[in-house]
Amino acid sequence: MSLPVLTIGREFGSGGRIIARKVAEALQIPFYDRALISMAAEETGLSEDYVRETEQKPTASFLYNLYMSTQNLPISDQVFLAQSDVIRQVAAKGPCVIVGRGADYVLRDQAGCRNLFIHAPLEQRIERARTVYQVAATNYKAFVLREDKRRAVYYSRYTGQVWGKVQNYDLTINSGLGLDTATELICSLAQKEDAHE
Amino acid sequence: MSLPVLTIGREFGSGGRIIARKVAEALQIPFYDRALISMAAEETGLSEDYVRETEQKPTASFLYNLYMSTQNLPISDQVFLAQSDVIRQVAAKGPCVIVGRGADYVLRDQAGCRNLFIHAPLEQRIERARTVYQVAATNYKAFVLREDKRRAVYYSRYTGQVWGKVQNYDLTINSGLGLDTATELICSLAQKEDAHE
Numbered sequence: 001m002s003l004p005v006l007t008i009g010r011e012f013g014s015g016g017r018i019i020a021r022k023v024a025e026a027l028q029i030p031f032y033d034r035a036l037i038s039m040a041a042e043e044t045g046l047s048e049d050y051v052r053e054t055e056q057k058p059t060a061s062f063l064y065n066l067y068m069s070t071q072n073l074p075i076s077d078q079v080f081l082a083q084s085d086v087i088r089q090v091a092a093k094g095p096c097v098i099v100g101r102g103a104d105y106v107l108r109d110q111a112g113c114r115n116l117f118i119h120a121p122l123e124q125r126i127e128r129a130r131t132v133y134q135v136a137a138t139n140y141k142a143f144v145l146r147e148d149k150r151r152a153v154y155y156s157r158y159t160g161q162v163w164g165k166v167q168n169y170d171l172t173i174n175s176g177l178g179l180d181t182a183t184e185l186i187c188s189l190a191q192k193e194d195a196h197e
Numbered sequence: 198m199s200l201p202v203l204t205i206g207r208e209f210g211s212g213g214r215i216i217a218r219k220v221a222e223a224l225q226i227p228f229y230d231r232a233l234i235s236m237a238a239e240e241t242g243l244s245e246d247y248v249r250e251t252e253q254k255p256t257a258s259f260l261y262n263l264y265m266s267t268q269n270l271p272i273s274d275q276v277f278l279a280q281s282d283v284i285r286q287v288a289a290k291g292p293c294v295i296v297g298r299g300a301d302y303v304l305r306d307q308a309g310c311r312n313l314f315i316h317a318p319l320e321q322r323i324e325r326a327r328t329v330y331q332v333a334a335t336n337y338k339a340f341v342l343r344e345d346k347r348r349a350v351y352y353s354r355y356t357g358q359v360w361g362k363v364q365n366y367d368l369t370i371n372s373g374l375g376l377d378t379a380t381e382l383i384c385s386l387a388q389k390e391d392a393h394e
Binding site for chain 2: 167177178181184189
């Protein structure tokens with residue numbers, strides 16, 4: 001049985017990345033997230049630090065982008081394109097789990113992908129940011145909501161789609177049901193044959 | 198092991214009702230949808246035909262509603278309230294599957310419910326409306342979209358929430374993966390113990 005490529009989007013603090021890693025371990029397939037940045041950096045010749053820094057600023061000003069577009073593509077777009085190349089390369093190699101980076105959109109023309117989204121009640125996400133991720137913040141709620149916003153903007157900017165819209169995903173799960181439950185449901189889906197109904 | 202109450206919302210033509218019935222059969226628990234209308238009718242003393250007819254017209258005019266509110270609740274609101282009572286009654290009896298009717302919202306304060314939403318690509322839904330449901334329509338696409346709209350309006354009117362918004366559901370599934378796959382995933386979720394992570 002051949003496993004699919006799994007893309008996983010997630011609300012900040014939902015434990016989506018943890019679930020993604022558990023799924024990859026359970027299915028014994030490669031897991032990609034931050035590593036993508038390094039690979040993209042190698043691809044473009046940009047230093048890892050520079051790419052990481054740019055990652056944090058996806059909303060460069062319109063004028064800056066306009067200026068850059070007369071010179072070259074904005075650096076953030078270069079990073080996205082380089083990362084998209086990496087995503088297509090790793091997906092072409094075989095089954096894997098890819099977290100974030102608009103991978104569902106990047107791989108939209110590749111048959112057999114399964115696109116997932118993980119969310120959770122806000123209180124649980126705030127609590128996870130505080131205790132598990134140990135985020136340094138004074139207002140955890142504001143921090144969590146700001147991170148969601150950043151992801152929504154990134155997704156929208158590069159895909160033209162709405163982040164977390166149900167129709168964009170094969171499966172969405174409330175991780176409040178438990179990280180293990182979410183992991184098992186995803187593994188269960190991954191191990192099913194394609195539908196012929 | 199105790200099973201939960203499962204509520205299932207669905208896009209028109211997604212096969213959500215078929216999946217819901219399969220789930221109820223597999224778990225050997227009661228299934229409620231159209232039957233709810235009969236039970237609600239008995240509850241309110243309204244004839245079944247009258248209730249069914251009203252069901253088709255959830256958007257009575259504002260002036261009509263305003264006029265009725267000076268007399269009594271609008272008939273559509275009476276139907277919703279009666280149906281909500283029925284939903285709470287059947288949910289209180291034990292595990293069951295309830296399709297549509299904003300049941301997820303009606304049961305929002307009841308612990309241990311699992312709220313699900315089924316969607317599918319538009320082309321598949323049009324095809325199912327034509328061949329499986331054998332809907333009488335000249336423009337199937339328009340028909341399907343109109344039915345979606347009707348459900349969205351109904352849901353929004355009575356719950357104040359957005360129909361099909363990912364955060365309102367524990368699990369959403371693209372039934373394009375297969376009706377059996379969707380059924381199995383839901384049964385699998387229903388049979389898991391509550392999370393303590």
